[in-house]
Amino acid sequence: MRKILLLCGLTVLATTAVQAGEVKVTWQEPEKFTDIRPANDNRKAYRARVIKKFEGFFTDMASDLPQGYQWDITVTDIDLAGDVDYFAGGAGNALRIVKDIYSPAIKFNYVLRDKHGEEVANGEEKLRDMSFMQQLRSSNSNEEFRYEKQMLQDWFKKELQPKVEQYAQSLPKVSGPTP
Template sequence: MRNIIVLCGLAALAFSSVHAAEVKVQWQDPEKFTDIRPANDSRKSYRERVIRKFDEFFQQMATKLPEGYSWDVTVTDIDLAGDVDYFISGAGNALRVVKDIYSPAMKFSYVLRDNHGEQVMQADEKLRDMGFMQSIRSAHNSDEFRYEKRMLEDWFERELKPGVEQHQHMLPKVSVKPAV
């Protein structure tokens, strides 16, 4: 049963990426990031899980970009929402405590190119969502890294997507004459 679910998920991902930009995410010294500390996991496996999830977030956003575009992202820092507290839970366990004073933040740079290889956008981004606790879209959302995902999606909709749309409006219109 698990194999079927994985295959269905891979098929959906493959189908959704047919009309998507190609995204390449590089991770610059993730072991030095501000906060990707685990609560009850090994540092290495937790860091790998964080990287996998954020790779998925960028891939999902890339599906909203025009086909043929390429998006190169270099992540230079992550500060996950909350903070790991080793004293609250006791017995050597730790707990990630999420309070509004521990807002999620992320630093990355990117270059976005169109289907002709022409640079559309480039920037160094420093995101922080100070209001992450007040803007919960669903009270029942318990997805891991939901605050960081929402921060990235909000940035994408506010910054990257409008820049792409503006670039596409500036492109010369190609007219196709009907065959006679």
């Protein structure tokens, strides 16, 4: 029984390893971004936390790319959902107020290459989700930067994944020797 469970576990690992692109994220002057201001945190520490979270978002998306793909991203601006109000918290405590008028946005350039280094897709993206407050909330509705994450995942599914699939279909079919 143990051998069967171990074999099943290895099969699952082998299947997930097939889908495993890599990502390299570069941050172009994040100190000048439109809005990655903290409410009640050190500015530098908050910026580092934002960068780490967004790198995690891109890494998660890259895991859905074919094995050997390299996705290079240069983030040029972020405008987090909401706006920091330094008077709303009272007694010197600021709050990030999230309303429809403070929609999340991100700007980035990217190049996606296949395992042979051939360019699959590239572009300059300027994403803004004006309807971020109208979406259904899931169990992770308290997750930090959830609106930005959803916006990036939506773009990835609608824009980048179809380009990867189209590229894969355009490759010549390699046939092996016939028996």
